Amino acid sequence: MRYRTNGPEFDFPPFPGPPPVRYVLASTPRCGSNLLARALWHTGVAGFPEDYLADTYVLDYFERWGFTAENADELPASHIRALMKVRTSPNGVFGIKIHAGHLADLETDPHTLLSSPLYVRVERADRLRQAISYTIAEQTGVWIVDGTHLPASRARSEPRYDYEEIGRRLRMLDGDAETWDAYAERYGITPHVVVYEDLVAHYEESVRACLAFLGVDAPQHIPPPGISRQADGTTEEWVERFHRDAGRDVGRDVGRDAGRDVGRDAGFRFPRRR
8 A cells, every 4th residue: 555544444334335425624734634534534523634636545445445447437436536535524524635736636526525525724824934844844845744653754945945846836726726716606605714824723614613513413522633743944944045045035936836737645536538
């Protein structure tokens, strides 16, 4: 397994039919969606929302269940049906996390695939720190440090400050936010919004508010998410350097290459029938 949490030991008991509550964590990279996803999972009443339509996740499940390119037109729906059977919590709640950057690559619109789900939009108020976190994660390969079920990931390289790269990420995140705005407008969606900084400062209150939005009863105790924050002194140093460099570079568009895909984990393209 590319991700150990995709294995059967992390499944819920088989759910007997379509889950009555379905939701999407509408996210962008490094917005705090991993923190919220794990928090909701650990409550035991909100499914296990993960990036199930991203390529590495799909490949894990294709290998696990033996899906092939035969009947390719049915694969997206088959994948979701199989997930709903084992990733729906016993109270009938199924969640999935989707980054805005994946939407254009998906063969089937999630809104249709999940039959008009609820949406929880995860945002980060400080987009510069989000862009820096995104840059560091891409450079090191460390996206999540899970102290409960998975060993901490080891960095493949040391992070290196790059003003231009941070600027590109910043502009990409701006575009991702606009993508979710347009998506919500297209379908008349009014999402529940979770701001990362509020989630960190008021963890239990934020998780309970999400559960109330989903219409499920919260457990008496809200457990910790089981993952560690990754921000450290490097982040603060880079914030200062970026502001200093931007001040020297007034008038320059630091994100001029923002429209180019830069190492994003694109959503998996289900095989097309030939």
